[in-house]
Amino acid sequence: MNPNPVLVEVLRGGAVESMHRGAVAIVDADGRGMLALGDVSRAVFPRSAVKLLQALPLVASGAADALKLTDEEVALACASHNGEPAHVATARGMLAKVGLDADALECGAHWPGLDTATRELAAQGQAPGPLHNNCSGKHAGFACLACALHGRDGLRGFFGGYVGPGHAVMREVTAALQAATGADLAHAPAGIDGCSIPTYAIPIDRLALAFARVATGQGLSADHARAARRLRQAIARAPFMVAGTGRFDTRVMQALGERVCCKVGAEGVYCAALPERGLGVAIKMDDGNNARAADVVMAAVIEALLNLGSDEAALLRGLSAATLRNWRGTEVGQLRASKELRGALA
């Protein structure tokens, strides 16, 4: 098997110091490939890049409407957030709407993803809990879905063990993922995600197809098509909730609104829906690098596929061709999309 191409280069003093290989699929809702760079048939764990797909039942079940979830709350259900105070408060509020609290969450605890949020928490003498976990909004969304499936009475008991693949909540979530991607998840390689729910390996081009379906509604059930639209709109209106301060998803969607619905996942996975183009995008970096690999590729993809105003173009170019500085602020190099990637996208 040929190795995947180099998609991102890291330069120091004009020389390439490090490089990142990966694969990119861009397809329409009929599954027609617009770009297949690298081995896009490889099955990869999509991790958090498919949180929007996993949130389809939250809306399609009627739970989001019944509980009057706000745009912020719906967006947080699709988030890998920074654990900033607003994220934590919103997740807490979602749980309160179904009579639960942080103790019901099975995602585990970790310090906030944003350094300054971690230092503020430490400065207050506090330690992180499950609400600080970047997946707490997704899990709070699962609690809301559980309420729709079961009702409020005895919800805590019903909800317990929801991260297991056989639980009623997780069966709904997995069925939505299977329907959107068309992948046979019962026979896919399975693993356990960072937040303890199952994750299934899905071909990269199938992930792109799922996001083309999210972009267009085409190929989804009517309920899921409506849910996808609601999720996209909520994220576009509350992009801070899906990530947070300084993060790619937040910055790009603050600038582009509903034109892009993108979501990063661990281990260098990135997915996006581009409604005006009717396209879905899926990226997997071989080495699992997000911040300086998958992000750069996604920026170059968005630059190539959308007509951007000058401010938007400057934002995206700053992400796909970034100046690197050292601790003293001296310019030391560049992070950039490779010529091979730019050429394939041209």
Place this chain on the structure above:
Amino acid sequence: MNPNPVLVEVLRGGAVESMHRGAVAIVDADGRGMLALGDVSRAVFPRSAVKLLQALPLVASGAADALKLTDEEVALACASHNGEPAHVATARGMLAKVGLDADALECGAHWPGLDTATRELAAQGQAPGPLHNNCSGKHAGFACLACALHGRDGLRGFFGGYVGPGHAVMREVTAALQAATGADLAHAPAGIDGCSIPTYAIPIDRLALAFARVATGQGLSADHARAARRLRQAIARAPFMVAGTGRFDTRVMQALGERVCCKVGAEGVYCAALPERGLGVAIKMDDGNNARAADVVMAAVIEALLNLGSDEAALLRGLSAATLRNWRGTEVGQLRASKELRGALA
């Protein structure tokens, strides 16, 4: 050019999720290659992996003896430390010996590399200074070298601008690097390191040769051979100083003492001297990943090249074939040296 081989694999649920490519050179002091896996002729920025070579003038000049530097101080001059209180205090003490303080350092400031050290600093309402920079010991060593070159009078003025390639201090440091590696640094690709000093791209097999010379003394001037021995001994006696809590270099040298002298560098570089084998090792991961790529390769190399007791073997195997757990502590996968790497080392 053929891509470098996969040296490290990251598994989730039994499937390979991500992988890391790179090159490894193992040579003796005559430059005879014992292993050349991947493109070992590629010139790479060695970054902090060559701090021991950059510290040769500190000892060879007589500065370390004249200033009565302790093993801890000499080791810290070769360190990429965690910014823990003991590291900060030791760097401060070195500067005090030549009448300088943190204001003389040109390395820039960053929060400690160890999360708990950062949170403790934040909890005390403090911010990091240049002494917390992982390179502060190296820079304090430069100050000691400057004192030997210039004397104490007007040292602050003489030392100013020491990170520039033309400064007397940096010329000594670069000359030592050139002598040890045999590389022509005047014509090598040059960049600026994270701590603002120059970094020069050097072929991987030449870096391995330099560490074979450190291991044996062979091929170095008599002064540098003695200095290399002193540096190796100081690091073996004070391995906490070269890295810190939880770090590979500290843990492995605490266990193996003078049998291994290893040093990580940014962007997936790793070098080591193995005195009892008379060998030098140099590793560069293509994607620049240290913690879960270069570390794993170095652990597999040490396992293959040294006869280890059972405790030592267990420590190294835990680093070259590690169980991965999620935020809840559930086992989710494995991090391991690839079959290709193990096979090449067998």
